[in-house]
Amino acid sequence: MVAQVLDGDAEAFGIIIRRYEPGLLRFAARMLGSADAAADAVAESLVRAYRHLAQCRDPEHLKSWLYRITGNRCRSHIGRRHMSDIALDDAPPLADPVDTWAVLERSEQVALVERALAALQPEKREAFVLKHVEGLSYEEMADVTGARIPTLKMRVHRAREALLVALKELV
């Protein structure tokens, strides 16, 4: 698919987008705490990836490469504003009259976890999301972040400790 795009078939990039977009959007949303900011970051990252696709040195690592570009874009978004300024989608969505109690309870739980995640330092948040939300291996995470595996393990461990304290209310 990468070769097809490099040969001039821009439409083939749509297949790459469809395959990786859901994970990238989820990753960016968890990093930035806002679906709108995540959409901007992922759109910018995918356009950048298209422009520099020839530099994706190993198409087998395309997934890690896309996460790396998106992670960098998220970091620069975070760098431009303080965490307190982040418009977290943290308020539970307004309950629709047809919402069941279970749905409402679940949205409150999601909000609780999102708040706990947002309180982590960005590199710990990134490590936890890549490991436990996106399901990457430590090797893939090293590819994405450029950090060493022991460093990443330490970040994930610290993130778990902080979340466990913050999530005492989570049933």
Added chain:
Amino acid sequence: MTVIDPRLQEALDGERDPAALPAELREAYARLTAAAALLRDPPATSVADRVMAEIRREAPARRPANWLLRPVTFRLRPVWTLAVAAAVAAVVFLPFRESATPGAEEGVAQFVGHFPGARSVEVVGSFNDWQRGALALRDEDHDGIWHGAVVLPAGQHEYMFVVDGERWVADPLAGRYVDDGFGAGQQNALLIVRP
């Protein structure tokens, strides 16, 4: 901050069976995995249309003009065939060719790397769109010193060695390096070719 039991960390890293954890650690394990599951909801939005619109605006610059793609038939006398083939090859391989005499705006770039035990070493760079297979280095006497030379346009070129088809290595002897532009602190070697 409370340091959590290493057995719980191992279970969360997939290195220990969570069912074998003591009850209080099983409860903590369940709480963390439940939290991660709550964060896994698929996103409701898509940026595909927006990205493709931007790409389609840029795409014509990448695509060769249609007249270049249209097949053209020439009739040649057999005696001219070889001469035409040689001329076409000279034009096609002009920007990147091995072991040839450089033109006025070109120079010879020599690559040398010490990779004992390597089965193959090749050079990829900005001059060949980072495509593998265009410039393989040689180690005729099997002493681990791989070398090759190529004619390149004068100017700056970024490059990397690819060892055994999978390991990307910035030339340790390059002397100059530039960030690869993807923010992970990785660098490409930089080569300056003088005419």
